[in-house]
Amino acid sequence: MITVLGQIGTSPPDESAALVNAADLVIGARRHLDAAGVPADRALALGPLAPALDTVAALLAKDPDARVLVLASGDPGFFGIVRSLAERFGADALDVRPGVSSIAQAFARLGVPWDDAVVVSAHGRDPRPALNICRAQPKVAVLTAPGAGPAEIGAALTAMPGLHRRLVVATDLGGPAEALVELTPAEAAARDWPVVNVVLCLADTAAPVATAMRSVAGHPGPPEGGWALPESAFAHRDAMLTKAEVRAVALARLGPRLGELVWDVGAGSGSVAVECARLGAAAVAVERAADGVERIRANAAAHGVAHAVAVVHGHAPEALADLPDPDAVFVGGGGADLADVVALAAARARRTVVVTLAALDRVPEARRALLAAGLTVEGVQLQANRLAPLPGDVTRLAATNPVFVLWGLRPVAAGPATANVSQGVST
Incomplete structure (x- = not known):
């Protein structure tokens, strides 16, 4: 039997002494082993996890009745070692005794609920989703790791202009050096x-206590009202915004989701950036016109995503130089610098670039720029005919202007995905 014992900080639970004395092998972080007073001949300090699991497997193969104790932090079933143990030895082999999650402790110290928080782990995972979720969501808790701790989170937020956040760093929770x-x-x-800390990232514009009671913890999921919102949902100048039908295709190809960053270049009204933020992504809207910048901010605020849309007033491609690398890029319009903008976007996007064009003459240069970056390029010409009323209670078809949509996808090798975000009911 493998007993997994969660504990608060380095304070061993009351039952730990008896479990330590009865165990043939005790595994845990060095600080946990030392705090529990585990004899050296029965202690195995965790470094890389695979060798430790191999040691447990060898012991159980030799003696199926051997008793193994795993000392863990907080709730070991919440982004913890229970997953690896259950995958290797089966759930029936485990006796899990959870402690209080460090996330729960951190929010408890603040005296606020956390059912509306998105919890993300950067431990042993790509840190970019954690950083992007901090950029996109108003209430986030991060289980940190070396290279993805408070300093890196702070630097990532500082790199996004106009995002207002405050951080609460909880260190050594439950230990002698606890501090918030x-x-x-x-x-x-x-x-x-x-090294041992938890980061809470809170938007200045959001109250620490949500105004509405939640029924599902974490990120609320797809927004009400769907996406590809009608043009009337956005303030715009002279109908200069991406039409709903075109936006629907662009969003489908961009695939914005929680944990990602999207650039909206030549944003105009910011409709694409706002929709990406409503779907959970962090967004940067780049716009050269001063009145456009204010319009984007107003649209983001009107749709409740001002905390997730950073607005850059500048001319692309120069304005893109200092932005964090995106997962996806939307390029609207087709000015003289189109080829340079698309080339830079294609060079830096991790996944995809979508370009919309009204002018046929601009299509070849945009396509060449995508292909030159090694992307697989596809495209379509869209023209919608909308129902419009006529006198006499009859209806006609009103044609919208045709638009070309190109998209480039970066080829990637398929591999296993590692979940690092809690979106459902949490423990």
Whole structure:
């Protein structure tokens, strides 16, 4: 039998002494082994997980009745070691005794509920989803790791203009050096931090206590009203915005989702950036016109995603140079710098670039720029005919202007995905 014992900080639970004394092998972080007083001849300090699991397997193969104790932090079934143990030895072989999650502790110290928080782990995972979720969501808790801790989170937020966040860094929760520090992202980026910490990332524009009671924890999922919203849902100038039918195809090809970053270049009204944010992604809207910048901010606020849409006032491609690398890019319009903008977007996008064009003459240069970056390119010409009323209670078809949509996809090798976000009911 493998007993998995969660604990708060380095304080062993009352039952730990008896379990340690009865165990043939005790596994855990060095700080947990030392705090529990595990004799050296029965202790195995965790480094890489695979060798530790191999040691357990060898012991159980030799003696099926051997008793193994795993000391873990907080709730080991919440982004913890229970997953790896169950995959290797089966759930029936485990006796899991959870402690209080460090996330629950951190929010408890603040005295606020956390059913409306998105919880993300950067431990042993690609840190980019954690950073993008902090950019996109108003209430986030991050289980950190070396290279993805408070300093890196602070630097990532500082790189996004116009996003207002405050960080709460909880260190050594339940331990003798426990501390909660509230500071700005820039302040967090400039400090060194203890290895054991949890980061809470809170939007200044969002109340710490949600106004509505939640029925599902974490990210609320797809927005009400769907997507590809009608043009009337956005403030715009002279109908200069991506039409709903075109936006529907663009969103389908962009595939914005929680944990990703999308650029909306030549944003105009910001309709694409706003829709991407409503679907859970962080978004950067780049617009050269000053009145357009204000319009984008107003549209983001009107749709409740001002916390997730950073607005850059500048001319592409120069304005793109200091932005974090995106997962997907939308390029609207077709000015003289189109080829340069598409080339830069294609060079930096991790997944896809979508370009919409009204002018046929611009299609070849945009396509060449996508192909030159090694993307697989497809495209379509769209023209919608909308129902429109006529006198006499009859209806006609009103044609919209045709638009070309090109998209380039970066070929990627298929591999296993590792979940690092809690979106459902959490423990």
